[in-house]
Amino acid sequence: MKLVPLGDKVVLKQLVAEETTKSGIVLPGQAKEKPQQAEVVAVGPGGMVDGKEVTMQVKVGDKVIYSKYAGTEVKLDEEEFIVVKQNDIVAIVAD
Known part of the structure; x- marks a missing residue:
C-alpha cells in the first residue's frame, strides 16, 4: 500500500533516534526523545488550500525538520x- 497525501500535506518517515549520547551514554528506549528530523516520502499536489495558493517547496527524498x-x-x-x-515543516536539511 502507498500513502498519497492531498492538498498541502506531506508524508514523512521519521529518522532513527540515536542510541547513545555524544558522551557515550547508552539511552534506554523510553529515554530517547523522538527526533524531529524526517525524510519526505510523499508530497501532496499543493494548489488552493483554505483560499490560498500553496506551492509545494519540499520534494521526495528531502530531509526536513518539523x-x-x-x-x-x-x-x-x-x-x-x-x-x-507543509506549514509544519520548519526547515530542509541541506547536505
Whole structure:
C-alpha cells in the first residue's frame, strides 16, 4: 500500500533516534526523545488550500525538520509515518 497525501500535506518517515549520547551514554528506549528530523516520502499536489495558493517547496527524498507536536502518526504495513502540513515543516536539511 502507498500513502498519497492531498492538498498541502506531506508524508514523512521519521529518522532513527540515536542510541547513545555524544558522551557515550547508552539511552534506554523510553529515554530517547523522538527526533524531529524526517525524510519526505510523499508530497501532496499543493494548489488552493483554505483560499490560498500553496506551492509545494519540499520534494521526495528531502530531509526536513518539523514542528514537535505537528502531524498525524499513521502506521501502514508495519511502518510508521507522520502526515504533516507543509506549514509544519520548519526547515530542509541541506547536505
